[in-house]
Amino acid sequence: xxxxxxxxxxxxxxxxxxxxxxxxxxxxxxxxxxxxxxxxxxxxxxxxxxxxxxxxxxxxxxxxxxxxxxxxxxxxxxxxxxxxxxxxxxxxxxxxxxxxxxxxxxxxxxxxxxxxxxxxxxxxxxxxxxxxxxxxxxxxxxxxxxxxxxxxxxxxxxxxxxxxxxxxxxxxxxxxxxxxxxxxxxxxxxxxxxxxxxxxxxxxxxxxxxxxxxxxxxxxxxxxxxxxxxxxxxxxxx
Amino acid sequence: xxxxxxxxxxxxxxxxxxxxxxxxxxxxxxxxxxxxxxxxxxxxxxxxxxxxxxxxxxxxxxxxxxxxxxxxxxxxxxxxxxxxxxxxxxxxxxxxxxxxxxxxxxxxxxxxxxxxxxxxxxxxxxxxxxxxxxxxxxxxxxxxxxxxxxxxxxxxxxxxxxxxxxxxxxxxxxxxxxxxxxxxxxxxxxxxxxxxxxxxxxxxxxxxxxxxxxxxxxxxxxxxxxxxxxxxxxxxxxxxxxxxxxxxxxxxxxxxxxxxxxxxxxxxxxxxxxxxxxxxxxxxxxxxxxxxxxxxxxxxxxxxxxxxxxxxxxxxxxxxxxxxxxxxxxxxxxxxxxxxxxxxxxxxxxxxxxxxxxxxxxxxxxxxxxxxxxxxxxxxxxxxxxxxxxxxxxxxxxxxxxxxxxxxxxxxxxxxxx
Numbered sequence: 069x070x071x072x073x074x075x076x077x078x079x080x081x082x083x084x085x086x087x088x089x090x091x092x093x094x095x096x097x098x099x100x101x102x103x104x105x106x107x108x109x110x111x112x113x114x115x116x117x118x119x120x121x122x123x124x125x126x127x128x129x130x131x132x133x134x135x136x137x138x139x140x141x142x143x144x145x146x147x148x149x150x151x152x153x154x155x156x157x158x159x160x161x162x163x164x165x166x167x168x169x170x171x172x173x174x175x176x177x178x179x180x181x182x183x184x185x186x187x188x189x190x191x192x193x194x195x196x197x198x199x200x201x202x203x204x205x206x207x208x209x210x211x212x213x214x215x216x217x218x219x220x221x222x223x224x225x226x227x228x229x230x231x232x233x234x235x236x237x238x239x240x241x242x243x244x245x246x247x248x249x250x251x252x253x254x255x256x257x258x259x260x261x262x263x264x265x266x267x268x269x270x271x272x273x274x275x276x277x278x279x280x281x282x283x284x285x286x287x288x289x290x291x292x293x294x295x296x297x298x299x300x301x302x303x304x305x306x
Numbered sequence: 307x308x309x310x311x312x313x314x315x316x317x318x319x320x321x322x323x324x325x326x327x328x329x330x331x332x333x334x335x336x337x338x339x340x341x342x343x344x345x346x347x348x349x350x351x352x353x354x355x356x357x358x359x360x361x362x363x364x365x366x367x368x369x370x371x372x373x374x375x376x377x378x379x380x381x382x383x384x385x386x387x388x389x390x391x392x393x394x395x396x397x398x399x400x401x402x403x404x405x406x407x408x409x410x411x412x413x414x415x416x417x418x419x420x421x422x423x424x425x426x427x428x429x430x431x432x433x434x435x436x437x438x439x440x441x442x443x444x445x446x447x448x449x450x451x452x453x454x455x456x457x458x459x460x461x462x463x464x465x466x467x468x469x470x471x472x473x474x475x476x477x478x479x480x481x482x483x484x485x486x487x488x489x490x491x492x493x494x495x496x497x498x499x500x501x502x503x504x505x506x507x508x509x510x511x512x513x514x515x516x517x518x519x520x521x522x523x524x525x526x527x528x529x530x531x532x533x534x535x536x537x538x539x540x541x542x543x544x545x546x547x548x549x550x551x552x553x554x555x556x557x558x559x560x561x562x563x564x565x566x567x568x569x570x571x572x573x574x575x576x577x578x579x580x581x582x583x584x585x586x587x588x589x590x591x592x593x594x595x596x597x598x599x600x601x602x603x604x605x606x607x608x609x610x611x612x613x614x615x616x617x618x619x620x621x622x623x624x625x626x627x628x629x630x631x632x633x634x635x636x637x638x639x640x641x642x643x644x645x646x647x648x649x650x651x652x653x654x655x656x657x658x659x660x661x662x663x664x665x666x667x668x669x670x671x672x673x674x675x676x677x678x679x680x681x682x683x684x685x686x687x688x689x690x691x692x693x694x695x696x697x698x699x700x701x702x703x704x705x706x707x708x709x710x711x712x713x714x715x716x717x718x719x720x721x722x723x724x
Contacts (some may be wrong), residue, residue, distance in 0.1 A: 126488045199664040240664025243691035292415035
């Protein structure tokens, strides 16, 4: 399974390399979702793709991939601010995230700070034995930076994850299983570039270091150790 | 640019290979001989006098307000809810005082450290030495070391009452012999060594997994195949059932270096060397049902010669096991624990019904099972919020858990048990 994951991750990176457009004098940043370059007010960018991670083995005991349909978006507001968000689902786990980013540019570079709130709904009542539903709320303060090259833009985000509420239901019992807990953090590295005609592509990896991965919510994790796991993503901006 | 992208690809692949492993736990080395050779062992009565719920005057930041103190054989154990820690200490009386040394471990993380505790003559030692009173007011005073801390911190705890209990009794069942390999207990899951240590973790019972070898010998092992999660190296590939016991003994060691135990050896050791009172056989292989039942009989005969009270439950977790058991000529020779529906529980005349905890409290069915003379064990309970809810609102006779320490701490210190 891990070999499959490595092959997929290689494809994630090789396919876009093969489809790089010719270098351009324009930055193309108005097409990108991860960049911190301020967006013009009223302009929106939408990306649709997929994310894939292998859950930390101490939790799952066996290599367990967790793919997810992944949508991200950004919408420019006045005063160099923008709202940004993410929505994703793999049926068992569905999440929605919305946040506010303030950023500024210096030449080809840009920097920003933001904060977002995520709601996650987990439901695997249809899987024999699990019979579990979860609601989770988490806050993500973020610092981010981008640098634009002639043909592509590189962005980095560092986010902390503060879990404000986690409520689980099994059968007729509902309990709050976590509250106001610094769960960990993540570093996201993304590349965005033209792909085909007017479409653009984003791809990258999020390096997670958390105690309670949202993708593994149904495992009733009790470790206090923070665990490292990467999450690959690719998205197309149409 | 392509160089950069290739670099990203390389970083990504490296990151994939770095998916988390839990940090190893390095237990402190304690010279128990130094303390046991200079102290007098406590009598059974003195140990009972020490058992109880204690409140902490010092050490609350690390271990919370209330802990359970309980002797198990020669070892003094302490179980905490906060940080989910167990203490393992040895020692005894010195005239009118007592001294104990050992170590502690937070089982949901990597933290561990040394502990030393004393009972002064003026703080209950004199009564303990004389065997007077019920131990309430007795003070354990000492210090603990913590990882990353240069100086030991004070720990002072005072007994306030006896340990909570339950009229019908209650089993704290250590999963896979006492915990998974990911708990880093220094002893491998499903090893004899862990089963013998389980009671120090707080368990009164243990659940173990049973597969059959190619030559039909039941062995204690969780997975159907050998993997790096359970064994050192990868010398044998494929199903356990493809290999003879001799091949397994020759090529396989559990992650902490132990042999894969045969079921019979493991149970004999549990009978001879532990205080475990119930063993739940989580049978995985319908081919060896008759062999397991025959082993049960031999082990119970051995226990009878030792006047050892123990209950070994033949587990039926699947329909395949159920069918094999019902066809066995040895059916009815061992008490059965059935995880299936109530019809199967009744048809197999199971003495224990064991539903998943995710099915909820099921209070009416539990009550019905009790009326029929059956116990009900729930599995696998690890989350403190659910454990508290099920302890206080349910009426179960035992929980299987990866954290017997946590369950022991919650069970023995609760006020509102049924």
